[in-house]
Amino acid sequence: MHYCQSCDTPVAMEPRDGHAVCPRCGRLDEAVVGPLFIVTGASCSGKTAVLAPLARRLRGRCITFDADLLLDSAGALSGGQPINWTAFLDAWLAVAHGVAQAGMPTVLLGPFIPGHLRDLPARRWTGDVRFFALDCPDDLRRARINARPPWRSRDTDEQVEFGRWLRRNIPDRFDTSNGTPEDTAAAISAWIDRHLTGTPAK
Ligand SMILES: [Zn+2]
Structure with missing residues (x-):
């Protein structure tokens, strides 16, 4: 790099x-090597809905991205082949490293897990990486997936299973069943503040 x-x-x-x-x-x-905060979740956990309110809340303190932002570009770069997800995530780590040069932490919304980061070339240029999971009960996830527009994927069972895995493995979580995206953004923002407070400036 x-x-x-x-x-x-x-x-x-x-x-x-x-x-x-x-x-x-x-x-x-x-x-400069800076921190990365990953907000993960299976489909229909509320990642897309929280992007705008979260970016607004963190304005001036963190740079917030939805990983899907580069999805079309990754598809174009793959020349008709399936997207190389390892390279895709590595590209996001490189973006986070770039953002760190401006003294800002990066917040990345995407369906990632800690194991995805291991052995990525750009990982060593990123500081602490922390995960926060958005969650909802399995039945609600099924209903939300079925209510999506027809062009969206219907991999319901895989997504329910992924949601269960995150529930077992990511201790910092927020249930998006009842609240608004603003509530979700407030919970994520409080989690980030807990980690950034007391972190010595570099
Ligand atoms: Zn040299």
Whole structure:
């Protein structure tokens, strides 16, 4: 991701204390590593609905993205082949690293799990990665999926199973059954504030 601009051949630089260091010649470039907050959830958990109110609440403090924003581009880049989801998530880590240079944490809405991040090339250029899951009861998820427009996928059983997995494995959660997207945004914002408060400025 960072390649040495001094060496004669492209040497991958290493992250160290807010810098990228060339292991061959010792060149030092500034490269801030910042936190990433991932808001995950199975289909119909409320991720899309919370995007606008969450981005508004966090304005000036975090940069908020919906991972689907790059979905059409990823499809175009894959040239008719299925999207490479590993590369897709790695691209988002690279975006988060870019955002960190402006001193901002990134908040990413997308159906990711901690295991997806392991071994991604850009992972080492990202600081702490924390997960928050949006959830709803299984019956409500089934009803919400069935009520979607016909062009949306109907992988109901897989999504219910994914929702159950997240419920078992992601301790920080919010149930979107009854509240509004504003309520969801407030819960996510409070969770982020808990992690950012007391974090020393870099
Ligand atoms: Zn070098």
